[in-house]
Amino acid sequence: xxxxxxxxxxxxxxxxxxxxxxxxxxxxxxxxxxxxxxxxxxxxxxxxxxxxxxxxxxxxxxxxxxxxxxxxxxxxxxxxxxxxxxxxxxxxxxxxxxxxxxxxxxxxxxxxxx
Amino acid sequence: xxxxxxxxxxxxxxxxxxxxxxxxxxxxxxxxxxxxxxxxxxxxxxxxxxxxxxxxxxxxxxxxxxxxxxxxxxxxxxxxxxxxxxxxxxxxxxxxxxxxxxxxxxxxxxxxxxx
Numbered sequence: 001x002x003x004x005x006x007x008x009x010x011x012x013x014x015x016x017x018x019x020x021x022x023x024x025x026x027x028x029x030x031x032x033x034x035x036x037x038x039x040x041x042x043x044x045x046x047x048x049x050x051x052x053x054x055x056x057x058x059x060x061x062x063x064x065x066x067x068x069x070x071x072x073x074x075x076x077x078x079x080x081x082x083x084x085x086x087x088x089x090x091x092x093x094x095x096x097x098x099x100x101x102x103x104x105x106x107x108x109x110x111x112x113x114x
Numbered sequence: 115x116x117x118x119x120x121x122x123x124x125x126x127x128x129x130x131x132x133x134x135x136x137x138x139x140x141x142x143x144x145x146x147x148x149x150x151x152x153x154x155x156x157x158x159x160x161x162x163x164x165x166x167x168x169x170x171x172x173x174x175x176x177x178x179x180x181x182x183x184x185x186x187x188x189x190x191x192x193x194x195x196x197x198x199x200x201x202x203x204x205x206x207x208x209x210x211x212x213x214x215x216x217x218x219x220x221x222x223x224x225x226x227x228x229x
Contacts, residue, residue, distance in 0.1 A: 034216070043204060043219045093158065095217075103217060105150075107157035 003027055004096050006106035013084055013113055020080045021109045023094030029074035030096035034103065035067075038091040050077055084113045116141045118207050120220035128228045133177075133192040135223045137205030140186060146208035147188045148217070149179055153201045161203075164188060175199070200227045 003026040013019045023033060032051050036044040048064075050056035050071035058064045066088075068080040077096075081088055089112050095103040121136040139145060149161040162173025169181040179190045188205060205220040 032215075041224075043222045046216060046219075049216065097215060102163070103215070105158040 002098075002104045004094065004104045004106040006092075006094055006109050008109060009107060010110040011112070013111070015085055015113055016083055018080055018082045019084055019111060020078055021092055021094075021111075023077045023079070023096065023106050025075045025096040025098075025104070028096070028098045028104075030077075031074070031099050032097040033071055033077040034095045034097070035069060035077070035079050036093040036095070038093060038108075040091075044093060047079075081111065084111070086113045089113045116143075116145065116207050116218050118205050118218050118220040120203075120205050120223050122223050123221065124224045124226060126226040126228060127195050129197055130194050133190070133195045133199065133225065135190040135203050135205075135225065137188045137190065137220060138186050139188060139205070139207045141207060147179075147181060148206040148208070149173065149177070149188075149190050150204045150206060151201050152204065152222075158204075161190070195225075195227050197227050197229065200225055 005024045007022045011019055034049050035047045037047050038044050046059050047062045048056040048058045048069050050069050052071050052074050056069035066082055071077040091108050091110050093108045094106045097103045117140045119138045144166050147164040150158045151161050152158050161177050162171045164171050164181045172178045177192050179188050181188050202222045202224050204222050207218045208215050
């Protein structure tokens with residue numbers, strides 16, 4: 001149980017385009033979902049926290065207009081990187097939390113912007 | 115405020131020898147603590163967690179960790195390293211001060227296994 005999926009697992013896009021990443025909790029309802037970014041050989045950096053039906057809470061330094069988060073249902077959250085640039089290339093990881101303290105992680109999405 | 119410090123960025127051991135990955139935390143509350151492992155190009159996997167029950171926690175793949183409140187430590191150990199243990203390990207504390215239970219991540223320790 002407690003499986004979280006992400007789609008796509010990797011994506012290459014051209015500079016200036018937008019890309020959407022989906023995060024789904026497959027066998028539980030996620031009260032809260034989190035989006036992380038991980039640069040090579042570094043730890044995870046929390047980008048934002050989203051509760052279903054509410055606006056996401058962004059961490060300091062994360063541009064909310066660039067990284068659009070939608071948490072429309074208890075099993076789906078999406079992260080859209082708008083007007084992507086090469087510096088947005090990274091590994092994006094989502095996690096989902098049911099009505100408890102533990103988070104369950106997706107496998108991650110590797111974004112490369114050319 | 116809560117924080118996590120992983121004392122070593124890299125740890126190198128020979129196959130078959132013990133593993134020790136060190137982690138210290140800071141928390142005003144009784145924390146929940148986790149160790150996650152990340153293999154190259156793979157997702158995060160929960161190794162073990164401490165949630166105020168037994169202070170010695172056993173996890174998967176032969177790993178265990180001991181919560182020591184007096185030392186504010188939660189070191190990860192394994193008696194005998196295997197080549198497949200080579201990965202990045204993260205010590206994490208749950209932000210119980212935050213109703214969303216945000217995770218506070220350590221910087222990670224890369225475990226290198228020498229044949």
